[in-house]
Amino acid sequence: MPEISIRGKQLPESSIRKLVPFADAAKDKGVHVFHLNIGQPDIKTPAHAIERIKNFDFDLIPYGNSAGNLSYRTKLAKYYQSHNLDVEARNILVTTGGSEAISFAFKACFNPGDEIIIPEPFYANYLSFAQESDIVIKTVTSTMEDGFKLPAIEKFEEVITDRTKGIFICNPSNPTGYLYTKEELHALELIVKKHDLYLLSDEVYNEFVYDGKKHCSVLSLENIKENVIMIDSVSKHFSACGVRIGSLVSHNKNVINTILKFAMARLCPPILGQEVAEAAFDSPPEYIQEVYKEYLKRRDYCINRLNNMNGVYAPMPQGAFYSIVRLPIDHCDKFCQWLLESFSFRKQTIMLAPATGFYKTEGAGINEVRIAFVLKVEDLEKALDCLEEALKVYPGRTNK
């Protein structure tokens, strides 16, 4: 039997996905599982966008433009302009989810063996995209004590080598919910300029920013316009994860033209999803306001409830819909599996994401989990009831 590739073997299995069989087994036993482990909101996709598909008048679903439909790219450009960002349709490529945008950016910007710096904890799949292009991730660690703010620029300088070609952030951050400040972004601008690096920023949660804060996009950094690549998606913005429509924005023509070559090879992004995405941007402003208010309510309930539990700490997320939460437990992988395998409360349990999957540093995050507040408050309440009870009886509890 022929061998699997080295990158295929080395690709880590998702620590969340490893728990799926245990969740399935719990469900088979009749236990209801609250999924706070994944960013799949229960929020409705705009009705307007779904109507577009139902009323679309076609009898053939042909290939579209490899760069994405011009009408959609034009609409996206207007959206960014309304956020005071200087973006034209020509700066945008439509991708099959934000995932493909990241994958394309990695391929177009980095050679095998090149290094990129990512503040940890970070979205676990970045590791997979790096691995498939043979790119090396170096990390600087942000800490819960500091609310997961950007690590000091000296920490970046310490890990920069002659193979370092980029810095990659997620803003607001999945998994921490941290929102980078203007000052932090300017600090990144300086180091990126100094070493002539790429600065990639995953901004798919940019509509979810709380407490009167303002999201600052890397596209607003005037001194490094050619270095910047912004990644976006309608998945969370319009609760339309399944349409698989993302986008990549850059003022660097070489980047856009190179990625277009990769995009041409895969022919086009999904046509039906693009229709939904384009229509979604015509949703009434009330849609996103309602969604925003809903997340705010969930966040406040979830974080306050967590911080009232004995031995639990969760910094207040300023964006996105995640929090990295410290628990009084011996090991998050063990605990998350135990929740599914050995625990239930009122025939219910909770599925969480072990934080170890978000750190590259060995041993980091072992007493942390990521909680996604993607369920309605009524469900969050039941889910956190489970967590509270679980922590009382978990055999591996650390401070009893």
Add this chain to the structure above:
Amino acid sequence: MPEISIRGKQLPESSIRKLVPFADAAKDKGVHVFHLNIGQPDIKTPAHAIERIKNFDFDLIPYGNSAGNLSYRTKLAKYYQSHNLDVEARNILVTTGGSEAISFAFKACFNPGDEIIIPEPFYANYLSFAQESDIVIKTVTSTMEDGFKLPAIEKFEEVITDRTKGIFICNPSNPTGYLYTKEELHALELIVKKHDLYLLSDEVYNEFVYDGKKHCSVLSLENIKENVIMIDSVSKHFSACGVRIGSLVSHNKNVINTILKFAMARLCPPILGQEVAEAAFDSPPEYIQEVYKEYLKRRDYCINRLNNMNGVYAPMPQGAFYSIVRLPIDHCDKFCQWLLESFSFRKQTIMLAPATGFYKTEGAGINEVRIAFVLKVEDLEKALDCLEEALKVYPGRTNK
């Protein structure tokens, strides 16, 4: 400004896509362009499949299973079983088009620098997928004289090195329309077994096989079950190129499990497209029979007409809807550009794919083009009127 990656720079621009600005300019001048350059059929997607989307009762479009919906994989398995292939849902991964299936297979099976052998002429985008994974394509040349049949196995042996890890075929072939015989597949089976290679087969045109011939899938090769990966798609089968739904089939568990890891990183294939694809398999048998008859009519008209032109030769394709056609011209790239830039007949012209893009061997195919018979006979007639007139007046004609 930071540099573009080496693979990004080296990625060839498509010789077809290079002609697009000339086609656009022709259209701007009011010239109608018949597109025989691309496999985008004018055939309708099954009405039944489009209805599924229109009547689908959802208010949220969430992520789906990374492997693809189980209901769809089960339906696909039944379809393959009806073609006497031993395939279960667990052997199938649903992908974002056949493109992603190829890309996944390359990443999972081959290391950077590994070599795969492909009979040329071959579908140009294979080169892009190889390049993005730093895989080297070696070719064996099939010739028009031999009707593009499989090159002798000795030719394969000649290019095998210790870096050779796979053989990749397209059956029936885009761009030649050649259908590999059972004997040819058994010859491949022997060499694959001997060197323990992967055998990848792109079979997206398997429904389009003419003259009473039978398509022989690599999945039927009993002695190399663990070596074989079959790539499929609904794009051509159901004239649904824009839904971006393909599939990858293998009996090798390591391959499936490894690719599933890559698939998890990109979360899921498009949900709406999957709905269309699943419904398409419930289309009445008349749909595919009608489509088949239509292509047969187009093929017969197109190839007979071409072979009646002075100095033109087109072997009769036994499958797919392409033919590599020899023309009495100096250079196909020049000719195809000239057709768009400097020629029109009754305010019409024709866009063809220069065959140079389908060969890796320098200088091969310079007097050949690929013609896709994807338009109705009425349009094919006008398009070939253009070609006939063009060949009379083209300044670079070779045998006057």
